[in-house]
Amino acid sequence: AQQYRITLLSGDGIGPEIMAIAVQVLKVVGEKFDLTFEFQAALLGGAAIDATGEPLPAETLAQCKNSDAVLLAAIGGYKWDTLPRHLRPETGLLGLRAGLGLFANLRPATILPQLIDASSLKREIVEGVDIMVVRELTGGIYFGQPRGIFTTETGEKRGVNTMAYTESEIERIGRVAFETAQKRGKKLCSVDKSNVLEVSQLWRDRITTLSAEYPDVELSHMYVDAAAMQLVRQPTQFDTIVTSNLFGDILSDAAAMLTGSIGMLPSASLGASNPGLYEPVHGSAPDIAGQDKANPLAQVLSAAMMLRYGLNQPTAADYIEQAVLTVLDQDYRTGDIMSEGKTLFGCQAIGDALIKA
Amino acid sequence: AQQYRITLLSGDGIGPEIMAIAVQVLKVVGEKFDLTFEFQAALLGGAAIDATGEPLPAETLAQCKNSDAVLLAAIGGYKWDTLPRHLRPETGLLGLRAGLGLFANLRPATILPQLIDASSLKREIVEGVDIMVVRELTGGIYFGQPRGIFTTETGEKRGVNTMAYTESEIERIGRVAFETAQKRGKKLCSVDKSNVLEVSQLWRDRITTLSAEYPDVELSHMYVDAAAMQLVRQPTQFDTIVTSNLFGDILSDAAAMLTGSIGMLPSASLGASNPGLYEPVHGSAPDIAGQDKANPLAQVLSAAMMLRYGLNQPTAADYIEQAVLTVLDQDYRTGDIMSEGKTLFGCQAIGDALIKA
Ligand SMILES: CC(C)[C@H](C(=O)O)[C@@H](O)C(=O)O
Numbered sequence: 244a245q246q247y248r249i250t251l252l253s254g255d256g257i258g259p260e261i262m263a264i265a266v267q268v269l270k271v272v273g274e275k276f277d278l279t280f281e282f283q284a285a286l287l288g289g290a291a292i293d294a295t296g297e298p299l300p301a302e303t304l305a306q307c308k309n310s311d312a313v314l315l316a317a318i319g320g321y322k323w324d325t326l327p328r329h330l331r332p333e334t335g336l337l338g339l340r341a342g343l344g345l346f347a348n349l350r351p352a353t354i355l356p357q358l359i360d361a362s363s364l365k366r367e368i369v370e371g372v373d374i375m376v377v378r379e380l381t382g383g384i385y386f387g388q389p390r391g392i393f394t395t396e397t398g399e400k401r402g403v404n405t406m407a408y409t410e411s412e413i414e415r416i417g418r419v420a421f422e423t424a425q426k427r428g429k430k431l432c433s434v435d436k437s438n439v440l441e442v443s444q445l446w447r448d449r450i451t452t453l454s455a456e457y458p459d460v461e462l463s464h465m466y467v468d469a470a471a472m473q474l475v476r477q478p479t480q481f482d483t484i485v486t487s488n489l490f491g492d493i494l495s496d497a498a499a500m501l502t503g504s505i506g507m508l509p510s511a512s513l514g515a516s517n518p519g520l521y522e523p524v525h526g527s528a529p530d531i532a533g534q535d536k537a538n539p540l541a542q543v544l545s546a547a548m549m550l551r552y553g554l555n556q557p558t559a560a561d562y563i564e565q566a567v568l569t570v571l572d573q574d575y576r577t578g579d580i581m582s583e584g585k586t587l588f589g590c591q592a593i594g595d596a597l598i599k600a
Numbered sequence: 601a602q603q604y605r606i607t608l609l610s611g612d613g614i615g616p617e618i619m620a621i622a623v624q625v626l627k628v629v630g631e632k633f634d635l636t637f638e639f640q641a642a643l644l645g646g647a648a649i650d651a652t653g654e655p656l657p658a659e660t661l662a663q664c665k666n667s668d669a670v671l672l673a674a675i676g677g678y679k680w681d682t683l684p685r686h687l688r689p690e691t692g693l694l695g696l697r698a699g700l701g702l703f704a705n706l707r708p709a710t711i712l713p714q715l716i717d718a719s720s721l722k723r724e725i726v727e728g729v730d731i732m733v734v735r736e737l738t739g740g741i742y743f744g745q746p747r748g749i750f751t752t753e754t755g756e757k758r759g760v761n762t763m764a765y766t767e768s769e770i771e772r773i774g775r776v777a778f779e780t781a782q783k784r785g786k787k788l789c790s791v792d793k794s795n796v797l798e799v800s801q802l803w804r805d806r807i808t809t810l811s812a813e814y815p816d817v818e819l820s821h822m823y824v825d826a827a828a829m830q831l832v833r834q835p836t837q838f839d840t841i842v843t844s845n846l847f848g849d850i851l852s853d854a855a856a857m858l859t860g861s862i863g864m865l866p867s868a869s870l871g872a873s874n875p876g877l878y879e880p881v882h883g884s885a886p887d888i889a890g891q892d893k894a895n896p897l898a899q900v901l902s903a904a905m906m907l908r909y910g911l912n913q914p915t916a917a918d919y920i921e922q923a924v925l926t927v928l929d930q931d932y933r934t935g936d937i938m939s940e941g942k943t944l945f946g947c948q949a950i951g952d953a954l955i956k957a
């Protein structure tokens with residue numbers, strides 16, 4: 244049997260509940276496809292702060308590096324929101340991205356026919372939406388230097404961050420985006436703000452140059468403000484989107500919300516080699532933690548992305564995705580995607596239904 | 601009669617057509633309310649590039665400074681898109697904002713009951729949407745230094761922009777926002793990315809401190825990615841939003857698109873004193889220029905904002921806004937907001953109907 248070491252970062256809030264379901268599902272899939280998963284748990288975020296005083300203990304990073312893939316649930320919560328920034332759960336996540344060199348974040352936003360009415364947009368606008376946002380994840384303003392709060396000559400404070408990209412950083416994420424588009428609808432829209440920012444100008448130039456190597460992909464460019472508009476106006480115009488860290492943060496969340504069901508959306512963060520990081524788009528939902536109310540499907544679909552992108556087991560990934568569709572077809576729903584005529588299930592009951600499926 | 605000198609920047613594309621209607625309307629309003637408008641035309645954007653080689657001729661800036669208000673239509677077009685950035689139409693607009701010290705951009709996004717079906721969002725989601733985005737306009741990453749494309753030690757290019765705010769810049773826009781909220785629903789949401797950016801941390805701190813002076817306004821904070829989501833999910837939760845230049849660029853356009861009719865939306869850009877700049881949110885639409893198809897209503901509503909915010913003539917502003925509603929109630933529509941059962945009118949015909957109304 245093929246053997247994989249998977250680091251599990253259950254994190255905070257609903258994290259442990261939804262992670263438990265994903266592990267149950269992976270075990271069943273492992274038996275079916277003759278894959279052996281060796282799971283090792285590690286601490287990240289609030290859970291790590293409480294136990295060790297740091298959001299990303301060195302041991303966690305070491306364990307992650309020493310594995311084939313990292314499955315993360317969700318981190319954060321009100322409890323840690325007042326800590327200084329270097330001790331906040333999010334800082335642990337940023338450190339993990341940097342530490343594992345995860346420069347490419349794949350964020351699908353797909354409308355499932357079963358859940359189309361969950362969208363706040365009209366059915367005819369969102370029908371068929373199938374967008375992949377490829378977000379640069381280890382550069383740009385998230386990591387640029389100089390940064391900080393400084394005192395000016397006149398004695399007042401000045402906050403500073405730096406948005407910067409080198410050509411090689413742009414090229415690297417550009418290649419992932421073109422290759423992703425090649426496997427999808429062969430349309431790539433690069434989003435920038437090159438009418439105002441020099442860093443975007445370099446971005447646009449490099450992506451344009453790179454496109455010569457991918458003649459089968461149709462490249463277009465859009466300003467970030469226009470992209471925010473067009474996602475709302477006519478989202479089906481997009482296939483694959485590539486953009487910088489900050490713009491990707493905003494646009495991938497906007498795209499996710501078009502579906503109306505962010506409890507369904509997984510993501511993958513990839514580097515030049517394994518391990519990649521796989522996590523749901525939604526947060527840790529501390530208000531419903533421990534009540535068996537959470538929707539585990541994004542977590543389960545993140546495990547499917549792990550199989551597809553990290554472990555090169557596309558058939559096993561398909562199998563999980565099919566089970567999710569079956570459960571939805573059976574009209575089982577957690578509270579976040581509940582609607583009239585459907586059956587309300589808790590987190591574990593959805594897990595049981597998945598395993599049956 | 602009260603006398604006002606108004607600089608008219610008709611700009612490019614549909615600019616001259618819609619500006620003509622606004623001027624006709626202002627003349628009628630002037631007679632009615634005993635206001636005399638002295639109009640002086642000046643060049644900005646593509647029109648200025650063609651005539652003088654520069655997007656913002658010194659004479660234009662001087663004329664604007666020497667007036668009580670500046671009314672702008674729209675600038676830009678494919679024709680000038682390949683020019684180097686310092687010669688692009690947008691650069692002229694940025695220079696005008698900086699030159700007039702217009703640090704506060706007011707961007708309303710209001711759903712008119714007559715046009716609710718133009719939205720791509722469901723009726724029940726957008727019904728009653730009435731948001732004012734207060735965007736900082738002369739700071740942040742749009743103007744921060746250092747900026748440019750540099751060569752690194754390894755010989756590759758690196759694009760750099762700087763997102764920076766001082767306390768006084770934050771305080772200044774914060775005051776405008778709190779005062780705007782006081783005149784509206786008394787709810788202010790400050791949008792930042794303080795979980796990642798130091799500049800946002802300073803922003804959040806200053807806005808929070810400032811809120812002590814405005815106890816009647818309920819202040820909340822939201823991350824920019826969450827705000828992009830919430831605008832799509834439940835836009836009625838927002839009253840007034842305050843944010844930085846770049847985030848405001850993105851969010852005000854997203855908010856505008858919720859209405860589905862950006863041909864209806866005006867904006868005001870204000871400094872510490874007059875003149876302010878008043879312009880529609882939409883662009884210059886070169887594809888329909890000169891065909892009498894453009895929707896002049898955003899331009900006319902921009903003239904109303906000028907009367908309200910710049911010339912302190914709220915009754916005259918009300919009068920114009922009422923006329924716009926009347927024309928919509930009469931079911932007259934330009935192509936961009938046309939729907940079944942309405943009457944299709946050209947730009948000038950809408951102008952005539954406004955004047956009758
Ligand atoms: C938690 C936060 C630091 C993070 C980000 O901004 O990248 C989150 O919003 C995301 O998109 O994964």
Ligand SMILES: CC(C)[C@H](C(=O)O)[C@@H](O)C(=O)O
Nearest residue numbers: 438439468690691693694849
């Ligand atoms: C044209 C461009 C420079 C401008 C901006 O980004 O500010 C526009 O998008 C706007 O919002 O007024």
